[in-house]
Amino acid sequence: MRHHLHHFIPFKAFISIAFTLVCSVAAAQSGVATDVDSDLGPLPQLDSDVAFKGACRSAACGAAYREDIRFESIIKKPVAGGRISSHYGWRMHPIAQTPRMHTGIDYAVPIGTEVKAAEHGKVVFAGYQGGYGNLLVIKHNSTYRTVYAHLDKFKVNIGDWVNQGDIVAYTGNTGLSTGPHLHFEIRKNGLSLNPLTGESGSDHLLVLNNDSSPKIQGGRVNRQANGRVRTILK
Known part of the structure; x- marks a missing residue:
């Protein structure tokens, strides 16, 4: 009976189950429950942005921190x-x-x-951040932030208030990137x-909180002329 089992499990379903198990094992081995993109590294610490200084010069100010x-x-x-x-979610890393x-x-x-602000808010980070490359973070209230990565240029500065739909940056290919694109995140607490469903992956998100890749020992990242990234082993 057992040797006929493969007739009852579609191949794609088998691969999906196997991939989920591999992800679970990798998560459990890390033993650290942090919400970090293991490709790009941790976001900058923004705890100090709770009390802002400076005057509001935009109509966004009244709505920026509405709960x-x-x-x-x-x-x-x-x-x-x-x-x-x-x-969004677990994936097989292309490199x-x-x-x-x-x-x-x-x-x-x-x-x-052009990259538009996803909601009213205040720019709390605009700079280079590890694998994220040129990174922009907008705080919308005490609960929500949005994240925009691999940017080419910024159109706003830290401390600027923005309205929903304002142009805040331009897409690029900076940081750990295999081609021009925008990496977009929505963060809740x-x-x-x-970003499409509002579901959180934090319940099973158990990955190492560091900037380097723990998967390839002795490797280094090199950007090629065509903009793609490859890992070179020593």
């Missing part, structure tokens, strides 16, 4: 055109060929595509949500 802002009001696709090149958690959605668009 009635909800997931439903946040723009889920802050760029025009393009396609989703990588979804390391190991399971990794992806805490956002990647929209493949040309370099220089610091934990990542699936």
Whole structure:
């Protein structure tokens, strides 16, 4: 009876089950429950942005920290055109060929595509951050932040207030990136949500909280002329 089992399990379903088990084992071995994209590293610490200084010069100020802002009001696709090149959740890393958690959605668009603020809020980070490359973080209230990564240029500065739909940056190919795209995250109380559904992956998100790749020992990342990234082993 057992040797006929493969006739009753579709191959795709078998692969899906196997991949889920591998992810669970990898998560359990780490022993650290943190919401970190293992490709890109941790987000910058933003605890100090609770008390802001400076005057408000935008109509956004009145709405920026309304506690009635909800997931439903946040723009889920802050760029025009393009396609989703990588979804939220566990995936097989294209370079390391190991399971990794992806805490956002990647929209493949040309370099220089306008990036819009997904909601009213205040810019709390605009700078270079590890694998994220040029990174922008907007705080919308005490609950929600949105994250925009691999940018080419910023149109706003830290401390600026923005309205929903304002152009805040332009897409690029900076940081750990295999081609021009926008990596977009929605964070609720610091934990990542699936930008399309609002579901959280934090319950099973158990990955190492560091900037380096623990999967390839002795390797280094090299950007090729075509913009793609490859790992070179010594």
